[in-house]
Amino acid sequence: MAKKSKARAQTLSPRQQSPQKPLTPRRWRLKLVIGGAVLAVALGVGGLVRFLQQRDLAPHLQGTGDKHYTQGTAGAAVVIKEFSDYT
């Protein structure tokens, strides 16, 4: 019987014999590539969100300024609207 079980053990695949085997360099490289891709996507999404927050395309932004205190030239190419709190 002992002889038979020894023979059976020999038929197991190398993977089954050592489940705790350390990752090969190739698998590490794959993990690094995937991790890098995930990081790049996250940074890209973050950058896009920031850009969209900064860039306001609301058409109603233009054409106000009546009854407000201004400095500089009326009808200038660049209009700065400052919302500030005194406290």
Added chain:
Amino acid sequence: MQRFEGQVQLVLYPFALNPTSEVATQAAWCAGEQGKFWEFHHMLYRRQELWNRLAAPLERLSDFAKDLNIDAAALKSCVESGRMQDRMQADKAYGQQLQVSSTPTIFINDYRIVGTQSEGELVRLIRQELNHARPQGQ
């Protein structure tokens, strides 16, 4: 502003975030009725620490007004009348429409900037907008 004379206009929207600031905003506009808006505006920032923690700052602000040769009694009466309330609420509504939720928020044309920026950064963004605007104007 002087650096970009003739090319840039600044429009100020006092955006009061608390009752103390609401009083200051109205006081600034009331000072404006006496032709001293900008002087009062700058004074509010210069002496900010002397009034911004007061629950009822009008008395203190009226005292400051005297230093600018503003009729303090008229200023006080103007604020107390509440006739600047609508104007303040209108600016608040406009800010909310533009999704302004914190100050300072600045729009350089359509470009939104939230939070304090260095002068260098503001100059860079103004130049950038001027460069965008120039080809359209030609």
